[in-house]
Amino acid sequence: MFELRLMCPEDRVELLSDALDALDALSVSVEDADAQTDAEQALFGEPGMPPPKDGWQRSRVLALFHEQAQAQSALQLLQAQDFFAGCELLGIDHVPEQDWVRLTQSQFAPVEITPEFWIVPTWHEPPAQARVVIRLDPGLAFGTGTHPTTRMCLRWIARHCNSAALSRVLDYGCGSGILAVGAAKFGATDVDAVDIDTAAVDATDLNAQANQVSLRAGLPEMVSGTYQTVLANILATPLKVLAPLLWSRVAEGGHLVLAGILERQADELKAAYAPYCALQVADQEDGWILMTAAR
Numbered sequence: 001m002f003e004l005r006l007m008c009p010e011d012r013v014e015l016l017s018d019a020l021d022a023l024d025a026l027s028v029s030v031e032d033a034d035a036q037t038d039a040e041q042a043l044f045g046e047p048g049m050p051p052p053k054d055g056w057q058r059s060r061v062l063a064l065f066h067e068q069a070q071a072q073s074a075l076q077l078l079q080a081q082d083f084f085a086g087c088e089l090l091g092i093d094h095v096p097e098q099d100w101v102r103l104t105q106s107q108f109a110p111v112e113i114t115p116e117f118w119i120v121p122t123w124h125e126p127p128a129q130a131r132v133v134i135r136l137d138p139g140l141a142f143g144t145g146t147h148p149t150t151r152m153c154l155r156w157i158a159r160h161c162n163s164a165a166l167s168r169v170l171d172y173g174c175g176s177g178i179l180a181v182g183a184a185k186f187g188a189t190d191v192d193a194v195d196i197d198t199a200a201v202d203a204t205d206l207n208a209q210a211n212q213v214s215l216r217a218g219l220p221e222m223v224s225g226t227y228q229t230v231l232a233n234i235l236a237t238p239l240k241v242l243a244p245l246l247w248s249r250v251a252e253g254g255h256l257v258l259a260g261i262l263e264r265q266a267d268e269l270k271a272a273y274a275p276y277c278a279l280q281v282a283d284q285e286d287g288w289i290l291m292t293a294a295r
């Protein structure tokens with residue numbers, strides 16, 4: 001295969017990507033051309049919020065074609081368009097054949113949560129010291145155990161194993177279902193996992209089956225009654241909006257466990273939850289914090 005690489009200013013990215021699609025590119029991807037340089041202007045957005053800007057100030061647009069001649073003729077057609085002004089050819093390069101499946105798999109090693117608790121992809125054997133294992137392959141839904149927010153929630157679950165905290169558990173924003181599966185593996189008998197994304201609900205069902213645990217996965221409307229533990233690893237903005245709902249689901253004597261919060265967001269989270277409970281920082285990793293409250 002051949003990769004056509006173009007540099008493109010912010011206001012042309014969409015036009016150029018659409019044109020490459022129309023010219024039968026096998027795939028089109030866009031990268032921040034200034035990433036990890038002094039000129040980088042990173043864009044941070046949150047789900048459900050409008051993007052802060054349409055694109056980076058300069059983007060690298062990469063399009064794959066089967067044949068070199070296809071890439072060259074796509075370039076010629078683009079160069080004849082008005083919108084190509086300000087864009088620039090970086091090159092047309094041969095992309096060597098690779099075993100993409102093996103390459104992707106090699107990037108996902110088993111993840112240690114505690115010395116005895118591991119997340120292990122199906123193509124790996126669990127480490128000898130693992131006593132509790134979640135079998136999980138990367139998929140469409142968030143939550144493979146590689147993110148600090150997920151790991152902190154799982155550590156909290158491991159610390160509370162065999163306690164009343166893990167009787168009835170709610171995983172709110174379940175993604176892959178990793179927290180719900182983890183809670184079930186540590187003895188939770190009644191686990192609900194909900195997400196606004198139906199792909200996450202499907203992934204959670206499949207991951208529960210693969211790990212031979214029983215839980216109920218569904219949309220947030222499925223939540224009913226109260227829970228000894230309510231886990232929500234989302235992001236600061238939705239967590240603030242969800243404060244009354246999440247707290248109302250915590251049973252007497254139960255715990256609220258929140259993640260997806262940056263260290264600098266601790267005070268705003270405490271303020272948002274102050275009418276209901278006193279959130280405390282319970283763990284931290286790589287600039288992210290875990291906040292908890294007991295009822």
Ligand SMILES: C[S@@+](CC[C@H](N)C(=O)[O-])C[C@H]1O[C@@H](n2cnc3c(N)ncnc32)[C@H](O)[C@@H]1O
Pocket residue numbers: 047141142143144145149150153171172173174175176177178179194195196197200220233234238260
């Ligand atoms: C960061 S992922 C966490 C996935 C998993 N629980 C983990 O800990 O790795 C957040 C998930 O929350 C879901 N989500 C976002 N806003 C939500 C909301 N208002 N209600 C329910 N789920 C939401 C997203 O679809 C996503 O799957």
